[in-house]
Amino acid sequence: MNGPAHWAEADLILTGDADPCSYGCPHTGCPREMAMIGRAIAHGLLANTAAVIAANRLSPADRHEWQKAIDPEYAAEQAAEAAL
Ligand SMILES: [Zn+2]
Numbered sequence: 001m002n003g004p005a006h007w008a009e010a011d012l013i014l015t016g017d018a019d020p021c022s023y024g025c026p027h028t029g030c031p032r033e034m035a036m037i038g039r040a041i042a043h044g045l046l047a048n049t050a051a052v053i054a055a056n057r058l059s060p061a062d063r064h065e066w067q068k069a070i071d072p073e074y075a076a077e078q079a080a081e082a083a084l
Helices: 003-015 031-057 060-070 072-083
Strands: none
Touching: 003 031, 003 060, 060 072
């Protein structure tokens, strides 16, 4: 999993439609939800590490992948162009 993919995974966990706990607990903050938040933090840290290492040495292809991961509008435009 590369940096943009780690970013996307963290974003999906935190803002996606996925239920943080599939057990239907009536309260927030159950251990399973806490574990998912931990996973999101870990993915965010790995994404940050990848970005720091790449710094100003991003290839155009890598920059494209980061842009798709962090900018939903750009990702949608790229997907639309690819479908033509
Ligand atoms: Zn739960």
